[in-house]
Amino acid sequence: MSKVGHSERWKPKRSLSRWSERAIKFIFGAFALISIATTLGIILSLVFETIEFFQEVPIGRFLTDTEWTPLFANPKYGIFVLISATFLTSVIALLVAIPVGLMTAIYLSEHASQQTRRYLKPALEVLAGVPTVVYGYFALLFVTPILQIVIPGLEVFNALSAGLIMGIAILPTVASLSEDAIYAVPQSLRQGAYALGATKQETIQNVVLPAALSGIVASVILAIARAVGETMIVTIAAGQNPRLTLDPRLSVQTMTAFIVQVSLGDAPTASLEYKTIFAVGMTLFLITLILNMVSFWFVNRFREKYD
Amino acid sequence: MTPLNLKPDEQVDSYFDSNLAKRYWFDRVFVSTAFICTLVGLVILALLLFDVCKDGLPRLSIDFLTHYPSRRAGQAGILSPLVGTIWLLVITALVAIPIGVGAGIFLEEFAASSLLAKVIEVNIGNLAAVPSIIYGLLALHVFVRLMNPITGGRSVLSGGLTLALLVLPIIIVATREALRAVPEGIRQAGYAIGTTRWQVVRDQVLPIAFPGILTGTILALSRAIGETAPLITIGALTFIAFLPPLVPLTEGLRSPFTALPIQIYNWVSRPQEAFQIAAAAGIIVLMAVLITMNATAVYLRNWLQRTRN
Known part of the structure; x- marks a missing residue:
């Protein structure tokens, strides 16, 4: 009577688990590819419709016209009219979001106690979670009437109010990403500065901020991209009046607001209006792409590594 | 750590003040400046909530929740937008969660540090x-255009798929972070007793990472239901006086839709004050849904941290 060895008694069905392993890996791999497919899909659909657009409207007129009247009988397609409005509202927003966001980040990571942080950070998250349509409501019906008392000649729809509130909307982006960067600066650098006799403010300005620079710049560039692509606040509060101006008191139409205006009009597919929003979308996408590349280059070039 | 109070003398560099x-x-x-800047965001948030509540609370009632939008501001309600938002939420969740979590598992557990994972990381x-x-x-x-025969064009299904694409990167990143936080020893122990990678992930790693994934997913979904612009672009309507039918489901999925943010935008953009008050009331409902979702996510995160320690 020979003893039965372990290997003979325990024979799990490996083939089944090997098969399911392969199937799972394949399915989940396909899921992961969807994010690449999204990017490709965005590029392809924008390029496809934009090429059709430029077959009807010469690219020279698109870049040089000083009027934007695609819905008129005698249409003009000067994209810089829309770009000027996007530029104007974004600059106003960034003038609010960058200094205030950066100082918030400094306060949270360098000055606030653990207790304070525990209340402030969720509050900032709520601020980040407010839908932009709500900010639009606030800009149009609360901020604009107040500003009209102070600033004579301010139109009901104006770039100033939209820009200011957009600044508040993107403030949490700057604050939370900059804070991560500042928080990651090793404590020893600060100790070194204190040992040399620097005050806290001098330490922050001369040691901590330069060390966190790449992260801060990345957060600022993301904020610029958010401001350029922001839609509802500018649509609601800055109006639908395409004109080439940098006067913040006036009503203007940004690139995003134009896309909304045409979409609401239910433009039939394959019409010129339909293609126009893709050409505008392409411009918007190229701007954010360039910003991304600048950010990527800057972070790789200037990242400080502390191990 | 008080700096030494040295008497100035010739030795000290003149640039050193x-x-x-x-x-x-x-x-x-x-x-003080930094503190005031921190308060700016909070004060604006408080003002915003106060302003919306002041305008909208008196308008809020059961009738407001159970009536369809109307051309008469006094009778307008948010039944179809609210139901539309729930449809979008369910479709987005059903599409984005399996795909996002699956992709996150693949990138973190099966293909970590591969070229594909790096490309996808940059892409996200x-x-x-x-x-x-x-x-x-x-x-x-x-x-809407290419898949028209399947989605039915400007339908609630198209809307849900759009929002799913939008939040997919957020869910993938949250899943990866939650998986990365699971100690490597657990995986090694699994491999040591002869289980496959997938068995380790399914039976050991995922249960531990689950609360983290859930928190990230809820935050992503709350971002989705506040989105307005992409839904307007695909042609969500602003006046809908019917609900998508649940039976048959295919018809419901392919029916036109509206959603809370769309309805709010429509009311805000009208000049009559009565509609703007309705918008404020709609905002309160939307914010209530969002804050509930966010609070759940924060609670889960805190609960998780407490049980871990």
Whole structure:
């Protein structure tokens, strides 16, 4: 009577688990590819419709016209009219979001106690979670009437109010990403500065901020991209009046607001209006792409590594 | 750590300003400025909530929740937008969660540090900066135009798919972070007793990472239901006086839709004050849904941290 060895008694069905392993890996791999497919899909659909657009409207007129009247009988397609409005509202927003966001980040990571942080950070998250349509409501019906008392000649729809509130909307982006960067600066650098006799403010300005620079710049560039692509606040509060101006008191139409205006009009597919929003979308996408590349280059070039 | 109060003498570099009183004063001004800047966001948030509640609370009632939008502001309700938002939420969740979590598992557990994982990581970083209205244009081209026979064009299904694409990167990143936080020893122990990678992930790693994934997913979904621009781009309607039918489901999925943010936008953009008050009431409902979702996510995160320690 020979003893039965372990290997003979325990024979799990490996083939089944090997098969399911392969199937799972394949399915989940396909899921992961969807994010690449999204990017490709965005590029392809924008390029496809934009090429059709430029077959009807010469690219020279698109870049040089000083009027934007695609819905008129005698249409003009000067994209810089829309770009000027996007530029104007974004600059106003960034003038609010960058200094205030950066100082918030400094306060949270360098000055606030653990207790304070525990209340402030969720509050900032709520601020980040407010839908932009709500900010639009606030800009149009609360901020604009107040500003009209102070600033004579301010139109009901104006770039100033939209820009200011957009600044508040993107403030949490700057604050939370900059804070991560500042928080990651090793404590020893600060100790070194204190040992040399620097005050806290001098330490922050001369040691901590330069060390966190790449992260801060990345957060600022993301904020610029958010401001350029922001839609509802500018649509609601800055109006639908395409004109080439940098006067913040006036009503203007940004690139995003134009896309909304045409979409609401239910433009039939394959019409010129339909293609126009893709050409505008392409411009918007190229701007954010360039910003991304600048950010990527800057972070790789200037990242400080502390191990 | 008080800096030494040295007497100035010729040895000290003239560029070094040792006027401590002035420097400490400047230090205090700096801290105060930073503190005031921190308050700016919070004060605006408080003002916003106050303003919306002041305008909208008196308008809020059961009738407001159970009536369809109307051309008469006094009778307008948010039944169809609210139901539309729930449809979108369910479709987005059903599409985005399996795909996002699956992709996150693949990138973290099966393909970590592979070239594919790196390419996708850069790609997701890029997608984060793409404006949501561009997703709307993609969806207009792909879901509404090319896939028209399946989605039914400007339908609630197209809307849900659009929002799913939009939040997919957020769910993938949250899943990866939650999986990365699971100690490597657990995986090694699994392999040591002869289980496959998938068995380890399914039976050991996922249960531990689950609360983290759940928190990230809820935050992503709350971002989705506040989105307005991509839904306008694919042609969500602003006046809908019927609900998508649940039976048959295929018809419900392919029916036109509206959603809370769309309805709010429509009311805000009307000149009559009565509609703007209705918008404020709609905002209260939307914010109540969002804050409930966010609070659940924060609670889960805190609960998780407490049980871990």
